[in-house]
Every structure is written in C-alpha cells, then in structure tokens.
Amino acid sequence: MADYNFSALQLSLSLYSASRLLIQQFQIRLNELHLTYPQYLVLSILWEEDGLLVNKIGQKLHLDSGTLTPLLKKLEGMNYVKRNRNEADERTVSIQLTYPGKSLQSKTAELLKPLEAAFSVIENPELSTLNHYLKSLLGNMESFKNKN
Amino acid sequence: MADYNFSALQLSLSLYSASRLLIQQFQIRLNELHLTYPQYLVLSILWEEDGLLVNKIGQKLHLDSGTLTPLLKKLEGMNYVKRNRNEADERTVSIQLTYPGKSLQSKTAELLKPLEAAFSVIENPELSTLNHYLKSLLGNMESFKNKN
DNA sequence: TCAATTTAAATTGTATCAAATCTAATATTC
DNA sequence: GAATATTAGATTTGATACAATTTAAATTGA
Incomplete structure (x- = not known):
C-alpha cells in the first residue's frame, strides 16, 4: 500500500504539488470576491480572533512581515481591515477587521x-x-x- | 488521534505550511550551490530522464511554461541545461543536461x-x-x- | 486543401515568499 | 541611566506561481 522506498525529495514534491493544486481550487472560487488565497487565510485567522498583532498572524501562518506587510496593506486598501500601531508598544501593529471584512466570512463560506x-x-x-x-x-x- | 472535525481550509493550511517549511529546509542547503528549490526539482526530473520536453517537465511538477520558461533560461544561463527547439515539431523545446548539470546530482545528494x-x-x-x-x-x- | 482549431512555448502582469537590511522602539545589563 | 542588544515591522530584492494573452507551428475536418 504505502511506498516504503521514498525520499525527502519525493515527500517535498508531493507536499508542494498537493498544496498548490488545493490552493488553486480555493483561488478559482475566491476570484469572484477579488481575494487571493493568502489574503483569505489572513481573514480566516482574524474571523477566529480579531485584533491580532502582525507577528501573531505570522506565527499562525508561518509567514513574516516581508509577506504580511504588503498583504495587509492591500486588505486595508480594500477596506477589509484596519492597521493600528499600538500605544503600549509602538513597535507593534494590530489588525482589526472592518465591518466589510467581517461580512466577507459568510460570503466566502457560501462560495x-x-x-x-x-x-x-x-x-x-x-x-x-x-x-x-x-x-x-x-x-x-x-x-x-x-x-x- | 485523528481530527474528526476539520475543514478543507484546515487541510489546505496544513499542506501550505508543511510544504513551505520543508522546502525552506531544502533551500537553506541548496543555497551553497546557488540553486533554488524549483530549479533543483527540474534538475531532479532530468537526472531521472534527460531530454524531456518543457511540457513533460511541467506535467511532472504541475507547472506551466509561465513558470518553467524563465526558470529553464536561468538554468541554461548557469550552463546546467541546453534548450533545443525540436526539428520534428518546431513548437516544442527539449531540455538536455550539460556535463556540469549532470555533475550537480552527486553534489546535491551530499548536501x-x-x-x-x-x-x-x-x-x-x-x-x-x-x-x-x-x-x-x-x-x-x-x-x-x-x-x- | 486550406481555413479553423488546437497545441507548445513565450510573454506580460499581479501577487506572493523569503532572505537581508533598515528603522524605530523597547529591554537588558553593567 | 546610558550603552548595548533585542524585537516588531517595513523595505528591498530576486525568484517563483499562475492567469491571460500572444505567436508560431501542427493538426483537423469539411
């Protein structure tokens, strides 16, 4: 049944392919809302728990600010989130869903x-x-x- | 043991994360040879079977010419492959490993x-x-x- | 046969990823 | 408490992904 003669390379290729093919299936459907898959992931995290730090979102998705900062700016540009630099620690930025951002949850679920x-x-x-x-x-x- | 309450989203996130983390581990080691993970994948395919069409490589990796053409041009620039337009069917391009390209196999294996x-x-x-x-x-x- | 269709690559444009660097703010340590 | 170190995000850069379009070549079908 299982393949008892395989390498890390084969595993990585399986993961790489399966990952991209599944994401493509999400993407096809998300296009209708002009959302990318990573943008949808970030929103999903926020629907679970709003107001997270960029850092915290990054931990959950294994992404760093190099990816998240421009992505979050796009979500802000679409008025789905607000980025607020925190007073208590000015280095940190927390992300709040807007009303349109919250409304997307049911729309994506349907889609x-x-x-x-x-x-x-x-x-x-x-x-x-x-x-x-x-x-x-x-x-x-x-x-x-x-x-x- | 297994999670009996999960969604396609969770599965996609697991795949997406595991895929990128494993690829990162490859990438860290491939840096020494100035190879990217996708470039290494293409070379791996060619080490198994040399002279494949771009098309065929794409099928094996689920990638299209939009990704492969520039990647293969880079590999050609590094003198690891040759790109040859075929006489029998001028639309197709087959990819041949050069001697340095073949030599990489043992180097990456060691790495x-x-x-x-x-x-x-x-x-x-x-x-x-x-x-x-x-x-x-x-x-x-x-x-x-x-x-x- | 030859116009219409299909196919293989290449090209274009947008959006990630991730390493490296930078900046500002906070923590630490002597 | 000032110098040093660490941390959070932002920025920069290079390399994918991938959809959409283009081009040239091959195939098909009336």
Missing part, C-alpha cells in the same frame, strides 16, 4: 461550499488521517528547524 | 544527506503513509479539477 463538501471528512475519511499526519510533520519540522 | 536522513522512512515510518495519502489526494484533486 467555498462545493470545495468543503468535496473535501469533507464524510466524503473522504482518510483526509482526517492525512491532516493528522501533516500536523505531526509540522511539529517535527519546527523542532528540526531549530536544531539545524 | 542534502542530513535532510534525507532526518526524513528517512527508518527515522519516521509514518512518513511513507503520509506520502501515500498525499499521492492519493493528488490523484483525487486532478480528477476533481477536471470536473469542476
């Missing part, structure tokens, strides 16, 4: 319904196993990263 | 040894299961892509 249905646990029970292994790999990789 | 060791099946038997599920997901996604 992405077919995708959620196709990749539901009910349709594909093995996906929850896959997700579990992925999170485990993520954990291993973070500790590997700090050691090497 | 990436620590990574291959850390992500070997012996170290992590569950990775072969993960890779298996990823390939299955890839297959599902390709057919889903053609239907939607």
Whole structure:
C-alpha cells in the first residue's frame, strides 16, 4: 500500500504539488470576491480572533512581515481591515477587521461550499488521517528547524 | 488521534505550511550551490530522464511554461541545461543536461544527506503513509479539477 | 486543401515568499 | 541611566506561481 522506498525529495514534491493544486481550487472560487488565497487565510485567522498583532498572524501562518506587510496593506486598501500601531508598544501593529471584512466570512463560506463538501471528512475519511499526519510533520519540522 | 472535525481550509493550511517549511529546509542547503528549490526539482526530473520536453517537465511538477520558461533560461544561463527547439515539431523545446548539470546530482545528494536522513522512512515510518495519502489526494484533486 | 482549431512555448502582469537590511522602539545589563 | 542588544515591522530584492494573452507551428475536418 504505502511506498516504503521514498525520499525527502519525493515527500517535498508531493507536499508542494498537493498544496498548490488545493490552493488553486480555493483561488478559482475566491476570484469572484477579488481575494487571493493568502489574503483569505489572513481573514480566516482574524474571523477566529480579531485584533491580532502582525507577528501573531505570522506565527499562525508561518509567514513574516516581508509577506504580511504588503498583504495587509492591500486588505486595508480594500477596506477589509484596519492597521493600528499600538500605544503600549509602538513597535507593534494590530489588525482589526472592518465591518466589510467581517461580512466577507459568510460570503466566502457560501462560495467555498462545493470545495468543503468535496473535501469533507464524510466524503473522504482518510483526509482526517492525512491532516493528522501533516500536523505531526509540522511539529517535527519546527523542532528540526531549530536544531539545524 | 485523528481530527474528526476539520475543514478543507484546515487541510489546505496544513499542506501550505508543511510544504513551505520543508522546502525552506531544502533551500537553506541548496543555497551553497546557488540553486533554488524549483530549479533543483527540474534538475531532479532530468537526472531521472534527460531530454524531456518543457511540457513533460511541467506535467511532472504541475507547472506551466509561465513558470518553467524563465526558470529553464536561468538554468541554461548557469550552463546546467541546453534548450533545443525540436526539428520534428518546431513548437516544442527539449531540455538536455550539460556535463556540469549532470555533475550537480552527486553534489546535491551530499548536501542534502542530513535532510534525507532526518526524513528517512527508518527515522519516521509514518512518513511513507503520509506520502501515500498525499499521492492519493493528488490523484483525487486532478480528477476533481477536471470536473469542476 | 486550406481555413479553423488546437497545441507548445513565450510573454506580460499581479501577487506572493523569503532572505537581508533598515528603522524605530523597547529591554537588558553593567 | 546610558550603552548595548533585542524585537516588531517595513523595505528591498530576486525568484517563483499562475492567469491571460500572444505567436508560431501542427493538426483537423469539411
């Protein structure tokens, strides 16, 4: 069943391909709202917990300010978030959803319904196993990263 | 054990994060040879089978000419490949490894040894299961892509 | 056969990514 | 408490991704 003769390269290629193909499926549907997949990810994080620091968003998505700063400025330009430099610590910027930004949640949910249905646990029970292994790999990789 | 309450979004985020973190680990080591990860992927494909069409490389990596043409021109600029327009079908270009391009294989293998060791099946038997599920997901996604 | 269609690459334009550097603000340490 | 170090974001730069368009060549079908 499983491939017992594989390399880190093969694993990386599987991850790289699967990742991009799935993101493409999101992107196709998000186009209608003129949202990119990374922009949607950031909004998703904020729908869970509003007012996060740029730093905190970066930790959740494994992205740094080099990616997030221009992305957040675009979201601000579309009036979906506000970027506020904090008084307590002037180095930090926290991100607040605007009303239009909050409203997007239900719109994207509707838009992405077919995708959620196709990749539901009910349709594909093995996906929850896959997700579990992925999170485990993520954990291993973070500790590997700090050691090497 | 597994997460029975997850969404396509969570799966995509796991894939997206794991993919980028693993690629980063490759990239760190490839820097020594001034190679990027996608460039290394293309070379890996050619080490398996030399003389492939741009098209064919694209199929293996799920990349199109928009990404591959400039990448291949860079590899050609570094004298690792030659790009030859075919006489039989002038629309196609096949990619041949040069001698320096072939020589890179052993150099990268040496460079990436620590990574291959850390992500070997012996170290992590569950990775072969993960890779298996990823390939299955890839297959599902390709057919889903053609239907939607 | 030859006009219409399809195909393979190349090109163009927008948006990431990530390493490296920079700036300003806060923490630390002697 | 002033010099040093650290931290959070912003900026810069180079290299993808990928959709859309273009171009040239090959294929098809009436």
